[in-house]
Amino acid sequence: MKNIVIGQFVPGSGFFYKLDPRTKIVSIVFLMVALFLLENITQLLIAFSVSVVLLIIGRLSIIRIIKGLKPIFILLIFTFLFQILFNQEGTLLVNQSMSLSYSSIASIVAITVLWRYLAHFKRFNFLLLLAWIAGIYLILSYFHYGPTFAPFSFKVYEKGVEMSIFVVIRLLIIITLSTVLTITTKPTDLTQGLEKLLRPMKVIGMNSEDFALIISISLRYIPTILDEANKIMLAQASRGADFSEGKLKDKVKQVISLLVPMFIIAFKRSEDLADAMESRNFIPGKPRTRIYELKFNFSDLMTSLFTAACFALSIVLKVI
Amino acid sequence: MGIHFREVSHEYASYQVGDYQAINKITLSIEDENEFICLVGHTGSGKSTLAQHMNALIFPTEGEVEINGKIITKKRDKKTNYNLLRKHVGLVFQFPEYQLFEETVEKDIMFGPLNFKISFEEAKAKAVEAIHLVGLNESYLKRNPFNLSGGEKKRVSIAGILAMDPDILVLDEPTSGLDPFGKRQLMELFKNIQKETKKTIVIITHDMDLVYEFANRVIVLNDGDLVYDGNEEDLFKKEELTKWALGLPETIKVLRRLKDQFHLDINPYQKTVDQAYEELKKVMTK
């Protein structure tokens, strides 16, 4: 669970760490809008290389970001396949007639089993997946002995390929940008930035300070609660609660054995926290000062200019 | 059969501080009868991590642990029933809050035995037996575990494991948060259990007086390394004690001081106050 990078601050130093969180939040919003204004793949590829350059400027490890992408790899693959299969515009690139037969069904089962078996060795997982997909493609097209049935044709259009690459790259850029934000900004800074940005909302009756406090406390406690849940699970497993098997009735009991301590510990923690805050003179609703005030400096200016330029450029490109 | 560690390391994966090796290449054997082991070491030295390997709650990232003939390695083996190992080795956690959840103490103690498919009646009998073992009376059985004091909660959580009747009992800091009398009482209790049932007992503690008086084997961890495994007598004669952030038992401290101050010819290695007194009396009357 701890390996998920999205939404996690990683301590470090570098250009993006020194920026004011407000600058980062606003810039990211504008850059994303700009990204959605782009229309063709060349522009998008340029945008992609720009974001890689940004990573290098910020001295963020690209490997680390790629590792963080792992959980959404499936999403990327699905987006890709979906576009390629269902977009039917432009010229026809591939037209492969396919059909099912007993031999092909049997061999699909066989290579699936082989794939799952090899996947146990953990390495080259992704290559194996590709090999499996390629295998299915070949089997469906050519590997037939005996009668065939349910014929269909597998068609790929130019526009489909283009769109699928387009969508995937756009998704990649979005994720990279937001990962840069969350990796380089402490949750507390992030909420402080949000608080300042949302201050004008007071007009419609939303108190941004309370809002920011709630968010920052929740964020602060997510890892703690996860840790605690893990410990409770171990403690109950030690008493023979086996969460993987058992009848439904046993299962219910085991889930209760997790939930009750979780809630009790969470309530206890929140009480303690409230006491600790009050004993340090926190009064809800009263204005508070900060130890670190946010400052807008030269790098923020540069970043804002860069964002403005990107935004303007994408509007110009869109209009032309 | 017992528990055998072979070059066991465990590395916690943590994104924020990087990976952290909590124990390094630990090799050690624990028989399943007649041992009374104290596991000591400074805060964060890896004691709890080591203890959690003893009933396969966590898996080594390197090396292997053999529990009751079953080999535990990095990889989960679908054929092994890890749950049975936990009946063989009972582990009581450091904080009772993590395990108490039922509305009565009795039901809570019965949770463990029932998980191992023991009949309801039998589990009930075990609960009565276990509550007596930890020095509480039967009136506690009907009480709500959340309204107990810290020390009572601790005892109930220990009873919850005792009721499972494990061959090896591992206790993570069972005496923390108890009053001095309660600590001693609990240690006497473990000693008695060990004498009567011949079970092996492993206790994690920071209290050197108790270690000296009760243990017949001490294992010392320092920064994740096993630095000492032997009897309690030799441990406190070691020079490295301070390096391992361990202190001396009070009796040794006092007697050594007296010995140095008044140039007495005494043996400072006495386990209890009574023994120390006898030793002093012997010298004084001379």
Ligand SMILES: Nc1ncnc2c1ncn2[C@@H]1O[C@H](COP(=O)(O)OP(=O)(O)OP(=O)(O)O)[C@@H](O)[C@H]1O
């Ligand atoms: N779930 C975890 N994730 C990351 N690191 C951990 C985790 N659990 C423990 N550690 C680290 O491993 C090291 C050993 O922890 P462990 O709990 O085994 O120490 P201990 O000897 O039991 O200490 P104490 O006397 O305070 O109970 C510590 O430095 C701790 O920070």
Ligand SMILES: [Mg+2]
């Ligand atoms: Mg511990």
